[in-house]
Every structure is written in structure tokens, then in C-alpha cells.
Amino acid sequence: MPAPNNANYEVEYVRTLFDEFAPSYHLTGRFSFGLDDTIRRKAIDELQGKPANICDMMSGSGQNWGFIKQRFPKAQITAVDFSTGMNAVAKRDTSIKVLQECATHTTIKDNCIDAVVCSFGIKTMDREQQIAYCHEVLRILKPGGQFVIVEFSKPNGPFRLLYHIYFQLILPLLLFFAGEEFRHQTLLQAYVEAFGNVNHLKVHLENSCQSLHRITYFCGLVTGIKGVK
Numbered sequence: 486m487p488a489p490n491n492a493n494y495e496v497e498y499v500r501t502l503f504d505e506f507a508p509s510y511h512l513t514g515r516f517s518f519g520l521d522d523t524i525r526r527k528a529i530d531e532l533q534g535k536p537a538n539i540c541d542m543m544s545g546s547g548q549n550w551g552f553i554k555q556r557f558p559k560a561q562i563t564a565v566d567f568s569t570g571m572n573a574v575a576k577r578d579t580s581i582k583v584l585q586e587c588a589t590h591t592t593i594k595d596n597c598i599d600a601v602v603c604s605f606g607i608k609t610m611d612r613e614q615q616i617a618y619c620h621e622v623l624r625i626l627k628p629g630g631q632f633v634i635v636e637f638s639k640p641n642g643p644f645r646l647l648y649h650i651y652f653q654l655i656l657p658l659l660l661f662f663a664g665e666e667f668r669h670q671t672l673l674q675a676y677v678e679a680f681g682n683v684n685h686l687k688v689h690l691e692n693s694c695q696s697l698h699r700i701t702y703f704c705g706l707v708t709g710i711k712g713v714k
């Protein structure tokens with residue numbers, strides 16, 4: 486898996502990648518043995534209280550929506566994703582407002598969202614886009630609003646060996662037998678390798694947050710950051 490280059494982070498490139506990936510994206514859970522849904526649920530469980538409106542940033546084909554509705558049945562959900570393909574696959578649910586926009590510059594008004602959730606969205610952004618994204622999250626959140634951002638990451642410590650065995654030996658083998666339609670999965674893994682973990686985001690958020698905490702799930706296989714504006 487070659488490391489992504491600058492062109493692989495360009496908005497058009499990433500949008501097209503997900504447009505093509507959309508029909509088979511729901512199958513990615515098979516390669517993580519359902520871990521992705523466990524993580525989505527855990528991330529949503531990080532939110533406190535009863536947020537009246539929640540923004541699902543980089544919402545894909547709506548993987549978080551069922552979990553958000555389960556936990557916060559009364560919350561109004563706004564979803565943001567720039568991929569036509571992913572939005573088309575998302576279950577049409579008229580109660581959810583879907584904005585087909587770039588997550589770094591949305592049309593959502595300042596200070597109007599109670600909570601932002603983002604699962605597995607930021608690895609395909611370069612550092613500059615990630616910073617712009619953090620500012621956007623802070624811009625749309627109400628003072629006192631909360632956010633949680635989680636992403637697959639490269640673990641440190643003993644789990645690192647297992648990570649390498651799975652992603653460098655087992656996953657490529659599974660994907661080889663799974664066929665061409667799963668080649669996007671390999672690409673996503675290359676983005677995770679380049680992403681590392683969320684540590685670098687902290688500095689861009691801390692000055693505007695009342696509280697900020699790093700999240701680690703599954704020995705660092707997923708890292709995240711949650712905070713209150």
C-alpha cells in the first residue's frame with residue numbers, strides 16, 4: 486500500500502473516491518468484524534445530556550444515524566457529506582437534513598449546534614484541512630456544545646504487532662479473495678497509516694474549549710478527541 490501523496494488529499498480526489506466506494510462501503514464492517522459499529526456506538530455514548538440538535542459530520546451513508554436515534558430519540562439530526570454517491574446510498578429519512586457540502590466550510594450558522602459527531606471522516610484530510618475542520622466544528626457549536634471525533638489509528642505498544650499482522654498480511658489476503666470491488670478498503674488503510682492518531686489536533690482545539698479529552702479505544706486502534714466548546 487503506497488502512502489497517499491498530496492493529490493490523494495485533494496477534495497475532488499477524495500470526493501470521487503467515496504463516490505466510487507459508495508456501493509460497497511457498507512461491506513467494510515465485514516473486514517473489521519463489526520468493530521466499526523461498536524466504535525460508532527461508543528463515540529455517540531461519549532455525548533452527555535440531551536443535545537437537541539446533532540450534526541453528523543462526514544456522515545457517509547448514514548452509519549451513525551440509527552445509533553444517534555437510539556440514544557437521542559428526540560434530537561434533530563443534520564448530516565454533512567460531500568459525496569453524492571455516499572449521500573445517495575444513505576437511507577432516505579426525511580427527518581434528517583443532509584447537506585452535500587465540504588465539512589471544512591458548511592452553510593450551517595454560527596453557534597447553533599448542540600453536538601457534533603464524526604466517525605472515520607478525517608483520515609482522508611491533510612493536516613491543513615483537519616485544522617480547518619476543527620475550526621468549523623467550533624464555529625457551528627453553541628457555547629457549551631460538545632463534539633466527539635474518532636478515527637482508526639496506528640496503535641503503539643503491544644497491539645502494534647497485531648495491527649501490522651492484520652493489516653499487512655491478513656487484510657490484503659482477504660481483499661485479494663474478496664475481489665476488485667474492495668480495492669478502496671486498501672486505500673483507506675493507507676490513509677490510516679499516514680494519519681497516525683489524533684494527537685496533533687489537540688493544539689487547534691484547546692484554546693476554544695472548556696474541556697478537551699483524548700479518547701483511546703481498543704489499545705489505540707481507534708483514537709479520538711472529545712470536548713466542550
Ligand SMILES: C[S@@+](CC[C@H](N)C(=O)[O-])C[C@H]1O[C@@H](n2cnc3c(N)ncnc32)[C@H](O)[C@@H]1O
Pocket residue numbers: 499500503525542543544545546547548549565566567568571586587588589603604605606609610
Ligand atoms: C470513511 S467514510 C465515514 C462515513 C461514516 N461517518 C462512517 O462512520 O462510516 C468518510 C466520509 O467522509 C466524507 N468526507 C471526506 N472528506 C470530506 C469533506 N472534506 N467534506 C465532507 N465530507 C467528507 C466522505 O465522502 C465519506 O462519506
